[in-house]
């Protein structure tokens with residue numbers, strides 16, 4: 001039996017410069033934390049932010065969360081030193097910002113390989129530039145199935161809006177085609193996909209709707225900027241009670257002696273194929289029901 005996939009329903013950005021926010025992490029119910037050295041850190045604070053993060057992560061317990069470090073772009077002034085510091089801290093993943101091409105990911109991949117960093121240290125990639133969206137197919141080819149470290153695509157809606165000039169309002173209708181492309185590419189490459197942030201962290205009703213929209217599009221979870229957003233993300237990206245019950249019915253239906261070995265059966269007037277059995281097992285694994 002396979003182990004259950006690691007949940008990435010709620011993935012919280014924490015600026016590496018914000019000591020109060022760093023201290024709060026241990027008490028939060030998010031699945032993962034992204035320690036940010038990039039957008040949330042002003043240029044004049046980049047070096048002190050890196051030092052603070054090294055200090056914090058050297059002392060902090062890992063608890064039950066996935067730890068990810070977002071470095072600055074390798075092509076810029078701070079990226080190489082960030083990568084060096086980040087790899088020494090042995091996070092679960094390093095998140096690369098402003099990725100344009102597969103080459104941007106391979107560059108980081110090669111540096112880690114050359115330093116003999118174990119392959120368990122994954123790379124995550126921000127999809128937040130027009131070129132990244134256009135290059136999604138080749139980028140998604142860099143997954144672990146193909147010997148590279150890429151494990152997750154993370155949408156950067158703020159930068160996509162900035163770079164394209166589209167409006168983020170109206171239920172994100174202009175973003176939706178690109179969001180779906182990102183999910184599609186992630187699935188093709190066997191990667192996870194995380195939806196972008198919602199800046200309006202006081203409007204939790206709108207946020208809950210956006211989480212449900214992201215879950216309906218097939219994202220594995222949502223990136224967050226504030227602790228108040230964790231609950232809605234965990235709820236939206238967890239399988240519902242109805243979905244779990246339905247999956248259990250499908251598994252039970254295929255397990256009966258009369259259905260053993262059949263490719264297609266019927267239950268309650270609906271056709272069920274073995275592909276639905278696969279889907280049901282995956283959903284139960286995500287729900288922590290031990291099936292995979």
Ligand SMILES: CC(C)(COP(=O)(O)OP(=O)(O)OC[C@H]1O[C@@H](n2cnc3c(N)ncnc32)[C@H](O)[C@@H]1OP(=O)(O)O)[C@@H](O)C(=O)NCCC(=O)NCCSC(=O)C[C@H](O)C(=O)O
Pocket residue numbers: 012013014015018020021022024025036039040126128155156157158159160196197224225226227
């Ligand atoms: C947006 C914020 C600046 C608001 O912070 P603050 O004014 O402190 O909010 P509150 O007073 O409501 O905070 C209540 C308590 O919660 C703690 N807190 C706040 N935010 C976080 C956090 N992210 N992680 C952990 N803890 C947090 C406060 O310290 C308060 O604690 P206490 O007083 O002890 O109860 C702030 O939320 C913030 O900085 N958020 C993250 C911003 C960030 O990281 N931005 C970069 C990533 S978003 C992005 O750019 C994605 C992508 O690249 C794109 O292009 O879209």
Ligand SMILES: [Mg+2]
Pocket residue numbers: 039097128156158159
């Ligand atoms: Mg960004």
